[in-house]
Amino acid sequence: MxxxxxxxxxxxxxxxxxxxxxxxxxxxxxxxxxxxxxxxxxxxxxxxxxxxxxxxxxxxxxxxxxxxxxxxxxxxxxxxxxxxxxxxxxxxxxxxxxxxxxxxxxxxxxxxxxxxxxxxxxxxxxxxxxxxxxxxxxxxxxxxxxxxxxxxxxTISSDIVIDDKNRKILHLLSQGVKTKNLASHLGISLSAIEKRKKQLRDLFEVEDGQDETLLSQARKKGFV
CATH class of the missing domain: 3.40.50.2300 (Response regulator)
Structure with missing residues (x-):
């Protein structure tokens, strides 16, 4: 048929x-x-x-x-x-x-x-x-x-859980967007973004505070 x-x-x-x-x-x-x-x-x-x-x-x-x-x-x-x-x-x-x-x-x-x-x-x-x-x-x-x-x-094998907003912060940083410009993309204050970035650095155990280090760790875990 x-x-x-x-x-x-x-x-x-x-x-x-x-x-x-x-x-x-x-x-x-x-x-x-x-x-x-x-x-x-x-x-x-x-x-x-x-x-x-x-x-x-x-x-x-x-x-x-x-x-x-x-x-x-x-x-x-x-x-x-x-x-x-x-x-x-x-x-x-x-x-x-x-x-x-x-x-x-x-x-x-x-x-x-x-x-x-x-x-x-x-x-x-x-x-x-x-x-x-x-x-x-x-x-x-x-x-x-x-x-x-x-x-x-x-991502599944990682024990790190991040919400959509934090995932978008990582994505925008990976695209070269500066922290000071993130607020206009996300609709939240710069202080809220700084708090979220600190959460991300803690989650990915980034000690030097550098965005590149954060992105490198996030890539290894499949988040970027």
Missing amino acids: TEKIKLLMIDDHPMIIEGYQNTLLFTKRDNQELDIDIANNCDEALSAINKMVKSNLHYDVLFLDISLPASRDGSMNSGEDLAEFVRKVLSQSKIIILTMFDEAFRIHNIIKNIKPEGLIIKSDLTSNDLAVAFQRVLDGETVYSSTVSSIIRR
């Missing part, structure tokens, strides 16, 4: 989408029939998604890049916004996120906010990996690439 699978591939690089298409069409199971829609930005993706919603249909799987041109109306600024929208309007659809971002903060945020069925760092990806991930997700599994799995393992 033929299994018809409806897909939406969202990436702003047409050659990448072509590679994904060719891989899946070449490696699909004999009983599978793939119907693939393509979008190169948030507007095209929104148009395709809204069309499915109006038709009372859904995509079986969406392949989605995080770095996408924002929508013209400003409602979607990235692939993350788009994925969260898909979760609301196409709750039956499975999401596989493919991204170049490999920072621990971004990975944890994606898993927490979107809960994708697949999360793959593009630098980890081979054609075989994509084919296997696709079939495993169709079979009901959750698939993470090696870099994502490594970040999750390091």
Whole structure:
């Protein structure tokens, strides 16, 4: 019996989408029939998604890049916004996120906010990996690439627990944001940030008070 699978591939690089298409069409199971829609930005993706919603249909799987041109109306600024929208309007659809971002903060945020069925760092990806991930997700599994799995393992194995605000402080520091500028990013006072940084230094047993030492220890534990 033929299994018809409806897909939406969202990436702003047409050659990448072509590679994904060719891989899946070449490696699909004999009983599978793939119907693939393509979008190169948030507007095209929104148009395709809204069309499915109006038709009372859904995509079986969406392949989605995080770095996408924002929508013209400003409602979607990235692939993350788009994925969260898909979760609301196409709750039956499975999401596989493919991204170049490999920072621990971004990975944890994606898993927490979107809960994708697949999360793959593009630098980890081979054609075989994509084919296997696709079939495993169709079979009901959750698939993470090696870099994502490594970040999750390091965090789980650590006995350090930090909240989202402290995790964001580490992320911003790793991006080169100065302590004096953190307040505008986080919506808390500079004194509150200094207290949180002291907590982080204590947690990671940083004695020299240097941000670089703190970041180095946080990286070893999978928090950056």
